[in-house]
Amino acid sequence: FPPSIRASIYSTNLIEAFNKKxxxxxxxxxxxxxxxxxxxFVTTQxxxxxxxxxxxxxxxxxxxxDTL
Structure with a gap:
């Protein structure tokens, strides 16, 4: 993966925030x-x-x- 997106891919903050909500x-x-x-219900969310x-x-x- 390009270096500019590696931190986003390897981070779980988005997933954890969604699970909490x-x-x-x-x-x-x-x-x-x-x-x-x-x-x-889960599918709707x-x-x-x-x-x-x-x-x-x-x-x-x-x-x-464009790289992806």
Whole structure:
């Protein structure tokens, strides 16, 4: 990988932050009737996160887009 994006790839801060937000939302919901409902809820949260940050580029990725 190009040196400009190595720090971003090897860091888990984005994943940890997303997991923390997801756990908080699951705790607020308290209970799910079955695993299918939980799966749909998690999928919805992931899609909303992707939509929210679709236009943003993480540090170093914008400049190395042509390399990738």
């Amino acid at each position: 997801l756990k908080k939302k699951i705790r607020q919901k308290e209970q799910f009737p079955n695993e299918d409902v939980l799966q749909r 992931i899609l909303e996160y992707n939509d929210k940050f679709e236009e943003r580029a993480h540090r170093g990725f914008r400049g190395s887009k």
